[in-house]
Amino acid sequence: MKRMMIGLPLMLLLATGCSKSNDYQPDSGASGEDIFKTACVKCHQPKEGGHYFELDKEMANTTAIGDKIGQGSFSMPAFPNIQADALKDLSEYVLSQSKAE
Ligand code: HEC
Numbered sequence: 001m002k003r004m005m006i007g008l009p010l011m012l013l014l015a016t017g018c019s020k021s022n023d024y025q026p027d028s029g030a031s032g033e034d035i036f037k038t039a040c041v042k043c044h045q046p047k048e049g050g051h052y053f054e055l056d057k058e059m060a061n062t063t064a065i066g067d068k069i070g071q072g073s074f075s076m077p078a079f080p081n082i083q084a085d086a087l088k089d090l091s092e093y094v095l096s097q098s099k100a101e
Pocket of ligand 1: 035036039040041042043044053054055056059065068069072073074075076077079090094
């Protein structure tokens with residue numbers, strides 16, 4: 001029991017890496033666009049031409065985008081509360097607002 005209590009926070013720490021986690025929770029029924037404009041746009045502004053992202057081959061699919069949202073990175077917070085349909089809608093929105101390089 002004692003061991004589990006030490007192990008769990010450590011696992012969470014490893015799973016989220018260096019990035020902080022954002023506790024944003026989408027409203028039920030929020031579209032991908034709604035979520036993006038609430039939670040993401042403060043860091044991701046539209047580029048010239050109106051698209052938000054220029055994605056390389058590895059990133060230009062909803063799975064990789066969803067992983068990025070769920071896990072974050074060194075400089076982007078993770079959004080563990082964006083799940084299931086909300087994550088799918090948001091990933092599709094991001095892809096639709098991107099140019100593949
Ligand atoms: C605190 C600022 C911040 C917020 C909020 C944020 N991001 Fe990011 N995001 C970044 C930074 C910085 C990068 C570039 C570093 C990287 O790729 O991890 C990034 C990278 C990305 C990438 C990869 C882009 C590429 O060129 O590979 C995607 C996709 C992305 N963010 C989507 C989102 C979505 C969707 C949200 C909202 C749920 C969001 N971000 C919220 C800072 C943020």
